[in-house]
Amino acid sequence: MAGSVVLTGANGSLAIRAVKYLLKNYPEYMAILTVRDASDADSNTKRLRNIIKRYPNAKASIHQVDLSNLSQTHKFADTIVLGITNHEFPRISAFIGNAYYWNLIGDPEITADGYDKTFQVNHIAHVALIMRLLHSFRDDGRIVFLSTDAHWPGKNPMEVYPPGIPDDLNLLIRPTVDKDKFGRGYQRYANSKLAMTTWLHVLNRHLRKKGSKVTAIAMNAGNLVDSRALSTNTPKRMARKQRFFYKPFLPLLRLANSPTLRTSTAAGPDVIEMALNPVYAGKQGFFTLLEADQSSPESQDKGKQGRIWAKSLDWAKIPIYVEDLDI
Numbered sequence: 001m002a003g004s005v006v007l008t009g010a011n012g013s014l015a016i017r018a019v020k021y022l023l024k025n026y027p028e029y030m031a032i033l034t035v036r037d038a039s040d041a042d043s044n045t046k047r048l049r050n051i052i053k054r055y056p057n058a059k060a061s062i063h064q065v066d067l068s069n070l071s072q073t074h075k076f077a078d079t080i081v082l083g084i085t086n087h088e089f090p091r092i093s094a095f096i097g098n099a100y101y102w103n104l105i106g107d108p109e110i111t112a113d114g115y116d117k118t119f120q121v122n123h124i125a126h127v128a129l130i131m132r133l134l135h136s137f138r139d140d141g142r143i144v145f146l147s148t149d150a151h152w153p154g155k156n157p158m159e160v161y162p163p164g165i166p167d168d169l170n171l172l173i174r175p176t177v178d179k180d181k182f183g184r185g186y187q188r189y190a191n192s193k194l195a196m197t198t199w200l201h202v203l204n205r206h207l208r209k210k211g212s213k214v215t216a217i218a219m220n221a222g223n224l225v226d227s228r229a230l231s232t233n234t235p236k237r238m239a240r241k242q243r244f245f246y247k248p249f250l251p252l253l254r255l256a257n258s259p260t261l262r263t264s265t266a267a268g269p270d271v272i273e274m275a276l277n278p279v280y281a282g283k284q285g286f287f288t289l290l291e292a293d294q295s296s297p298e299s300q301d302k303g304k305q306g307r308i309w310a311k312s313l314d315w316a317k318i319p320i321y322v323e324d325l326d327i
Contacts (some may be wrong), residue, residue: 002028002029002030002090002093003025003029003030003090003091003092003093003094003138003141004029004030004031004032004080004084004089004090004092004093004275005022005026005029005031005032005092005093005094005095005096005272006032006034006080006092006094006095006096006129006133006250007019007022007032007033007034007096007098007276008018008029008034008046008065008067008096008097008098008099008125008126008129008206008233009033009034009035009036009098009099009100010031010033011035011042011044011045011047011051011064011096011226012044012227012228012229012273013224013226013227013229013264014047014098014146014221014224014227014267014268015033015048015268016044016047016051016119016264016268017231017264017267017268017269018096018268018269018272019031019033019048019051019052019060019268020051021117021120021254021268021269022272022276023051023052023054023058023060023124024055025269025272026272026276027031027055027057027058027059028091028104029059029093029276030060030061030089031052031057031058031059031060031061032060032063032080032089032179033048033060033061033062033063033067034062034063034064034065034067034076034099035048035062035063035064035097036063036064036065036066036067037064038062038063039064042257044228044239045062047074048087049062056319063076063079065188067099067101067120067121067125067126068101068111068113068117068120068121069112069113069124070113070120070124070125070128070316070317072130072194073125074128074317075127076134076308077128077129077132078132080092080133080136081107081132081133081135081136084136088124089135091137091138091141092133092136092137092138092141093137093140093141093142093275093276094141094142094143094144094275094276095128095129095130095131095133095141095142095143095144096144096145096271096275097126097136097143097144097145097146097196098146098259098271099121099122099125099126099225100121100122100146100189100192100229101117101118101119101122102119102185102188102189102229102234102270103117103118103188103233104181104182104185104186104187104189104233104234104235104238105181105185105235106181106233107177107180107181107187108174108175108176108177108188114173114174115173115174115315116172116173116174116175116184116188116273117199118188118189118190118244119146119172119173119188119192119195120173120193121177121204122189122192122193122196123192123199123312124173124312124315124316125198125302125316126145126196127312127316127318128311128316128317128318129198130143130203130216131313131316131318132318134207134212134214136213137214137215139213139221140213140214140281141204141213141215142214142215142216142217142274142275142276142280142281142307143214143215143216144217144219144271144274144275145196145197145200145217145218145219146219146221146271147193147197147214147218147219147286147295148190148193148218148220148223148242149220149223149260149288150163150186150193151163151190151194151197151295151299152190152295152296153194153296155213156190156223157188159186159187159190160180160182160183160184160187161180161183161184161185161186161187162187162190162195163187163190163193164191164194164298165194165195165198165298165304165308166193167209169308170308172191172195172231173315175186175188176317182235183299185233191224194298194299194316195308196215196218197218197286197295197296197299197303198217198295198298198299198301198304198305198308199216199301199308199309199312200218201285201295201299201305201310202305202306202309203216204216204284204285206309211292213262213289215282215283215284216284217274217280217283217284217285217286217287218285218286218287218295219271219274219286219287219288220260220286220287220288220289220293221267221289221290222260222266222267223258223260223261223270224260224262224263224264224267225262226262226263226264226265227259227264259289260288270290271287273290273311274287274290281327283300286299
């Protein structure tokens with residue numbers, strides 16, 4: 001029996017294509033999809049719902065979850081665990097952490113939980129969900145988290161200030177205010193991806209130590225020229241550049257720059273393949289597109305991995321056991 005596929009941020013640019021590909025090519029799986037606003041008042045959720053309707057035999061459910069609210073995040077985890085216990089949902093075959101947030105035009109936003117919103121949505125909420133759902137995975141389950149080349153200093157042209165794990169980890173959840181809204185906003189985003197990529201390395205060791213066959217991958221699915229994110233909480237120049245430069249000149253840019261510059265139409269199916277194709281069974285670590293790769297040197301620093309692991313569990317309100325600290 002096929003399992004469930006949990007996908008966060010399911011009405012995003014990449015996720016819409018991923019869901020369509022999932023329902024068409026892997027119809028035996030149950031799609032459990034999270035969005036921030038599940039009503040049709042959200043045009044993107046309405047589009048998601050219309051895609052699901054195209055596949056009348058599809059097994060899919062949409063759940064409203066605000067990942068910037070830790071209580072809602074844990075409540076969603078409770079719902080899924082209970083649903084699996086009651087056989088409403090099959091056990092989880094894949095968890096895809098796609099949802100993310102950024103603000104490149106404003107100061108850090110502190111949530112009701114006391115965390116920077118970018119860091120909470122992109123990192124802390126996914127830590128909470130993964131840890132809460134681990135016991136609900138199938139034996140061969142996979143975790144795919146959407147990372148980015150932005151986690152590696154100097155690799156993304158949008159970078160103004162390099163990402164980094166500070167000595168004082170509290171600076172990640174309560175970053176300082178700076179007059180450079182764009183530069184610091186992008187750094188907050190990059191730091192959140194660096195933290196999650198770093199944390200997943202430890203997660204894999206944790207899973208092996210526990211005798212689990214579940215594996216975790218941080219995946220750079222590419223820099224998407226058609227992403228709505230480029231015109232959300234960004235300077236107007238970014239939307240203009242997307243419309244008049246990136247989209248029309250994409251083929252030339254790919255030749256001159258990098259194959260990772262592409263559209264969500266190409267990226268969405270790749271994410272599903274990474275999550276479900278038997279070719280990637282047992283794979284772990286960092287991938288660029290569908291190829292095994294190396295994450296940044298800082299993300300592989302075991303000292304920083306250990307600090308991020310423990311602190312992230314604390315931020316996410318996940319109990320830390322003594323035997324889990326030395327990994």
